[in-house]
Amino acid sequence: MNNILHVENLGxxxxxxxxxxxxxxxxxxxxLVGLIGPNGAGKTTVFNMLTGIYAPSEGKIELMGESxxxxxxxxxxxxxxxxxxxxxxxxxxxxxxxxxxVALNSSHLYSLKDSLFRTKKYYQxxxxxxxxxMELLKIMHLDDLAYTLAANLPYGKQRELEIARALAxxxxxxxLDEPAAGMNPKETLELINTIRYVQDYFKVSILLIEHDMNxxxxxxxxxxxxxxxxxxxxxxxxxxxxxxxxxxxxLGN
Amino acid sequence: xxxxxxxxxxxKWFIFSLxxxxxxxxxxxxxxxxxxxxxIFTSICINIILVTSLNLLSGYLGELTLxxxxxxxIGAYVGAYITxxxxxxxxxxxxxxxxxxxxxxxxxxxxxxxxxxxxxxKGDYLAIITLAFGEIIKNILTNLELVGGAKGYMGISRFVxxxxxLIIMFISVFLIYLLVNSQYGRIIKAISVDDLASNNSGIDTxxxxxxxxVIAAFFAGIAGVLYAHYMGNLAPKIFDYNMSIEILVMVxxxxxxxxxxxxxxAIILTLLPELLRGxxxxxxxxxxxxxxxxxxxxxxxxxxxxxxxxxxxISKEKVHE
Ligand SMILES: Nc1ncnc2c1ncn2[C@@H]1O[C@H](COP(=O)(O)OP(=O)(O)OP(=O)(O)O)[C@@H](O)[C@H]1O
Ligand SMILES: [Mg+2]
Numbered sequence: 039m040n041n042i043l044h045v046e047n048l049g050x051x052x053x054x055x056x057x058x059x060x061x062x063x064x065x066x067x068x069x070l071v072g073l074i075g076p077n078g079a080g081k082t083t084v085f086n087m088l089t090g091i092y093a094p095s096e097g098k099i100e101l102m103g104e105s106x107x108x109x110x111x112x113x114x115x116x117x118x119x120x121x122x123x124x125x126x127x128x129x130x131x132x133x134x135x136x137x138x139x140v141a142l143n144s145s146h147l148y149s150l151k152d153s154l155f156r157t158k159k160y161y162q163x164x165x166x167x168x169x170x171x172m173e174l175l176k177i178m179h180l181d182d183l184a185y186t187l188a189a190n191l192p193y194g195k196q197r198e199l200e201i202a203r204a205l206a207x208x209x210x211x212x213x214l215d216e217p218a219a220g221m222n223p224k225e226t227l228e229l230i231n232t233i234r235y236v237q238d239y240f241k242v243s244i245l246l247i248e249h250d251m252n253x254x255x256x257x258x259x260x261x262x263x264x265x266x267x268x269x270x271x272x273x274x275x276x277x278x279x280x281x282x283x284x285x286x287x288x289l290g291n
Numbered sequence: 292x293x294x295x296x297x298x299x300x301x302x303k304w305f306i307f308s309l310x311x312x313x314x315x316x317x318x319x320x321x322x323x324x325x326x327x328x329x330x331i332f333t334s335i336c337i338n339i340i341l342v343t344s345l346n347l348l349s350g351y352l353g354e355l356t357l358x359x360x361x362x363x364x365i366g367a368y369v370g371a372y373i374t375x376x377x378x379x380x381x382x383x384x385x386x387x388x389x390x391x392x393x394x395x396x397x398x399x400x401x402x403x404x405x406x407x408x409x410x411x412x413k414g415d416y417l418a419i420i421t422l423a424f425g426e427i428i429k430n431i432l433t434n435l436e437l438v439g440g441a442k443g444y445m446g447i448s449r450f451v452x453x454x455x456x457l458i459i460m461f462i463s464v465f466l467i468y469l470l471v472n473s474q475y476g477r478i479i480k481a482i483s484v485d486d487l488a489s490n491n492s493g494i495d496t497x498x499x500x501x502x503x504x505v506i507a508a509f510f511a512g513i514a515g516v517l518y519a520h521y522m523g524n525l526a527p528k529i530f531d532y533n534m535s536i537e538i539l540v541m542v543x544x545x546x547x548x549x550x551x552x553x554x555x556x557a558i559i560l561t562l563l564p565e566l567l568r569g570x571x572x573x574x575x576x577x578x579x580x581x582x583x584x585x586x587x588x589x590x591x592x593x594x595x596x597x598x599x600x601x602x603x604x605i606s607k608e609k610v611h612e
Binding site: 089091110111112115116120121123127128129130131132136137139140141143144146148150153154155156160161163164167203206207 | 292295466469473477480481483484487488489490494502506548
């Protein structure tokens, strides 16, 4: 099997706080993996290390065999790790389609000179971006909202736009940080379908953090449970649900 | 390029300003407006360039800077030095053009240095650092005997008249318009609301910040060269923080990142002190109030969203026209 992500002995300190310790994980092609655990366990911190926002104190992170440690945030994004945020972070002052176009930048580069002289390359790139963005929005059922301001989208649509924007990077690995947070049951159901569709259509591997256990158990093939910054258990949904320690630390009853 | 001009010809604001520029040019060629008003309109042209370029930095990119007068003074002094002392033997019709370009390029280079030095700073800190930069430039100029020092730099050719200022203003604004209405504009707007999310979308945000500083400083330099060759003399103390604040007020009043708004507020705020004698006395007070009022307003998410949506609606209607 082809290894997309390999993480080994990952750790980070914030001052005296050991937020993540000896974290490990492997994700293979087109897999959907869950990362769960109590509040403050270090899940988002793991995402922040995978995307270059935090520099780990130690450990290995490899994307398709290439280390991403010490790489710049934008370079990691271009290498193929895209993400959404726990608190939605859209470009609220831009339209829906322009949100996508920002993320399409690295695959449709043209220079300031092309802008100033409105060269063929400028028109070509702009046209390609428009087409590609609209195609992506159509897949995510956002095309009829393409020219709405992102800030004015309903909550559920904002979450989906954030996923669409991440997909615009054509990632190999998509990180979703609590995509169902704040959604009503109907929106959550839609989201489950969307995530499944994305996994199939884009052939992307997905790592998702989520507190909604229905969603996690429904979608994920494998789950890593994090507790106090350390891996408590790795296993299938069934194994996780029936694990004594996981129940005691997180799932309850 | 022609496609862009064609598109612009359907824009009533573009047609309106084009007519304004042509009418003013005819009026000044036929001497139908007095020298006094020609002077005011020339100042307006210079201020429009300053405001439009600062709008890139403080409006679109959202970086509060108070050093625009500093960039302008570099253009002014370098340009004046070139025409007056470096090539005194050349006719001004010839030496003005390299002076214009080189003045702007030197200002852009300093813009690069300032940007690089202040990359990690945001908000108030950036405002303070750029303010300090402006004052340092002023102090250097005050002590630079080569360009007259504190006494001022006299005897610069007064080559710039209203028609020339109009043409250079129009070209500068057009170039900045082309930049704003391209992927570059989209990206700096994105960075202004969420630096990290832009970075995570594959955007080298630092490079864009530096680019924007360089472009804004370049056009401030252009405005400076125009100013020097319109006034005929320069004094370092003109380019103090009050001037930077004045330009920033014009940007803020026009609505940060609002292209037309910036131009209109540059026109109004240049005319106001000229038309209302008493206004000059209260100028800084009024500016301070405008700044406070707009900042309060600008930080209200609901007001913000309302205006952005309105802008988007208007621009969409234009597309469909
Ligand atoms: N930049 C930082 N500086 C200091 N401490 C931090 C920083 N980021 C995270 N932490 C700490 O690291 C720990 C893990 O936080 P993290 O946000 O990763 O938790 P989480 O598992 O995502 O929780 P939640 O489910 O509430 O989102 C917390 O104790 C948090 O306070
Ligand atoms: Mg979290």
